[in-house]
Amino acid sequence: MRGRPRNNEKLVVEISSGNLPEKKTLSDRIRDSFSQVPLLAWLCGILVAVLLERFLGDPFTELLGLPKIPALFGALTILRKPLLIPGTMAFLLLIYILPIIIVLRLCGPVLNRLAGWLFNLSSAVSVVIHLGLLYGILYLWSDISGYRLLTLKLTFIAVIVTLSLNVINGYMGEFSCSHPGFMALGAYSASIFTLLFFVDDKVFGSALLPEFLGPFLFPVALIFGGLVAAIGAIAIAVPSFRTRGDYLAIISLAFMFIVKSLIENLEFVRGPRGLSNQPNYVDLPTVFLWTVAAVWIINNFVRSTTGKALNAVRDDEMAADAMTVNTRRTKIVAFLFAAFWAGVAGGLFAHVLRYVNPSTFGIQKLAEVLAMVYFGGLNSVYGSIVGAVSLSLLGEALRPLEIFKWIIIPLLLILVMIYRPTGLIAFKEFNVMNLISPKRRK
Amino acid sequence: MPLLQINNMSHDFGGLRAVNNYNLEIEPGQIRGLIGPNGAGKTTVFNLVSGIYTPTEGDILLNGQSIVGLKPYQIATLGLGRTFQNLRLWRHMSVLDHVKMAQYSKISYGLLGAFFGTPKRRREEAEIEEKAYGLLKLVGVADLADQLVVNLPYGDQRRVEMARALATEPRVLFLDEPTAGMNPEELIQMMEIVRLVHREFGLAIFLIEHRLKVVMELCDIIQTLVFGEVIAEGSAEEIQNDPKVIEAYLGKETIL
Secondary structure: OOHHHHHHHHHHHHHHHOOOOOOOOHHHHHHHHHHOOOHHHHHHHHHHHHHHHHHHHHHHHHHHOOOOOOOOOOHHHHHHOHHHHHHHHHHHHHHHHHHHHHHHHHHHHHHHHHHHHHHHHOHHHHHHHHHHHHHHHHHHHHOOOHHHHHHHHHHHHHHHHHHHHHHHHHHOOOOOOOHHHHHHHHHHHHHHHHHHHHOOEOOOEOOOOOHHHHHHHHHHHHHHHHHHHHHHHHHHHHHHOOOOOOHHHHHHHHHHHHHHHHHHHOHHHOHHHOEEOOOOOOOHHHHHHHHHHHHHHHHHHHHOHHHHHHHHHHHOHHHHHHOOOOHHHHHHHHHHHHHHHHHHHHHHHHHHHOEEOHHHHOHHHHHHHHHHHHHHOOOOHHHHHHHHHHHHHHHHHOHHHHHHHHHHHHHHHHHHHHHOOOOOOOOOOOOHHHHHOOOOOO | OOOEEEEEEEEEEOOEEEEEEEEEEEOOOOEEEEEOOOOOOHHHHHHHHOOOOOOOEEEEEEOOEEOOOOOHHHHHHOOEEEOOOOOOOOOOOEHHHHHHHOOHHHOOOHHHHHHHOOHHHHHHHHHHHHHHHHHHHHHOOHHHOOOEHHHOOHHHHHHHHHHHHHHOOOOEEEEEOOOOOOOHHHHHHHHHHHHHHHHHHOOEEEEEOOOHHHHHHHOOEEEEEEOOEEEEEEOHHHHHHOHHHHHHHHOOOOOO
C-alpha cells in the first residue's frame, strides 16, 4: 500500500517531462538497434562468421567435444544426440551469433555510410557488391562439406521453382498443378541435350561435339529445357484460359500425370529407370547465377505494368478487359513464362543430382512446391524466397526425426494458414533499391 | 458523321428479348442519358456496346467502324471507355497502379522490356506514371496514389474509377450509374467531375442514372428504356412531362 502514492508521483513527473511512451520492451529495443543496420553490414557480419568457421571451426569443435562442424546450424546434431546440445549451442554462439553482433555493433555506422556512398556512386555497382558478398558467404559456408553444398544447390533450385509457380498461383490467381511436369520436361530435355552432345554413354552413343564446349553451351541446354517446358505449357494454356475457375487445376493435374507416364513409357530415355551420367556442369556459381537471373527477370516482369496486368486479371477480369488489357494474351504469356523457369529449374536439378527418373516428378514434388508457395506468401517475390529457403532447410534439418518430419511440416503449414492465410510475406513488392540503400534514422 | 451509332440493336438471353430494336447516335461532345426502371436493360445496352455481349441483331459503329464481334479490350482501345455500376476496382492494387494499368494499350516496350528492364521501359513507365498522376489530380485523389483502393472511402473509389476510365483515352465515355450509393454532397461533387472531364477532354458521355436530378441537369438528350425498348427520347423537359415515362415509373393514373 505504501508504494502506491510513489507510483502516482512518478507517473505525474513523467507526464510533465513529456516522455511518457518511453517504456520499451526488450524486443522493441533489439528491433530498434537492428533497424539502423544496412544489408551490407549484415552480409559483412555473416562473412566474418563463416570465415571464423572456416579457419577456427575445427579447433572449436574439438574443444567443445563435437564430432564435426554442425552442418545445418546444429539442427541435425541436436536431434540425433541430445547430449551435444550445450556444445552445439556454444559453437553457434561463439562462431555465429557473437561475431555477427560484434561486427554489427562496431562497424554498423561505418558500413552504413559506405552503403550510402556506394548507392550514390552507382546502384548497379552496389548490387554487384552485395551479390558478391552473398556469393562469398555461400561459397565459404558450403565449402565445409559436400552435404552443405548439395543442400544449398537444391535450395536455389527450389527458389526458382517456387517463384515461377507463384507467378501463376499468386500473381495470376489461378491454381496450377503442372509444375512437376514442367520440371520433368526441362530436366529430360536438358539431360538429353548434354548427354547427346557432350558425353559418351550407352543411351545416346558417343558425344557429337567436343567435350570442352560443354560448360559453355550448358546455358543453351537449360534454355532448351525451358522452351520445351513452355511448349508443353501451350497444351494446357490454350484450352483452359478460355474461362476461369477450376478447369486449369484439373487440366494441369492431368498434364502432370501424362508427362510422368509418358516418360515412364519412352524407351529411348530408359523409361522408369531414368537417365544418369549427366555431366557435372552445375557448380555453385552456375546455380547461383541462374537463380539471380531468375529472381531478377521474374521480379522485373511482375513489377512492370505488363506484369501487373496479371493482378488486374485476377482481381477483376471484366474490368481489366474494359481497360484495354488483352487478358487472354496476358494469361498465356505468364503461364508459358512460369513454365519456362520451371523447365530451367528442372534442367539444373537433373545436373545437380546427375540422375533423373520420372517418379521424382510426381504428386509429392507438387505438394512440396505448393507448400513453399503458400507458406512463403502469394504475390510476393520475398515470400517465395523465404518459403523455398525455409522449407528446404527445415526439411533437411528435421531429417533425423524421420516420420515425425511429415507431422511437423504440415502442422506448420496449417498454423500459417490459420494465422496468415495468404502466407508469411504476401503482397509485398521486392524492391532491390530499398534493400541495398543505407538505413536512415527515423 | 456521329461518333457512335447504334442501328436496330437487339439482344436475346435465351428466349428473353432483353434489348429490342435499340437505336442511338452520339455526336462528339454530347452528353446523353439513359433512364429506366430496374431491369429495363440499361446495363445490357452498355455491355453490348462495350463488347461483353455480342448483339443478336444490329450494328454498332464507332467512328464509322463496325465494332460488333470485337473483344472488349479492342473496343476499349478504339476509344470507348466505361465505368461499372459496382466499381470493379482491383482490390490488391494501388490507386496509381489502377490508372497506369488502364494505359496498357499504349505500352510498346513488349516482353523484352518487361523481362529485362530496358531504358525504353523505364521511359514509358515514367510517362504513363506522370499521366496517371495528372488524371488523379484532376479527379482530386492524387494524394491517395499509394493507397490500396480497398482502403478508400466510397466516394474516392468512384473518383479512382473515373480516372481509370479516362486513362484509356476514350472518345466516348460510358458511365454506369456514377452516383449510385452516394450521399447528396458526394453526388454534387461527382456531377462536377463529370462536367469537368466533359469540358477538359471534349468527351462524348453516355450515362445511365437512376436519379432524375442528375440526368436532368447534365444531359442534352435523354432516352427512357422500358423492357428493352426506348419509349421516349428528348430533352429533360420533354421526358419529364411525357405521360408514357410517368406511367413507366409511377403507374397508370386511374380515376376511381
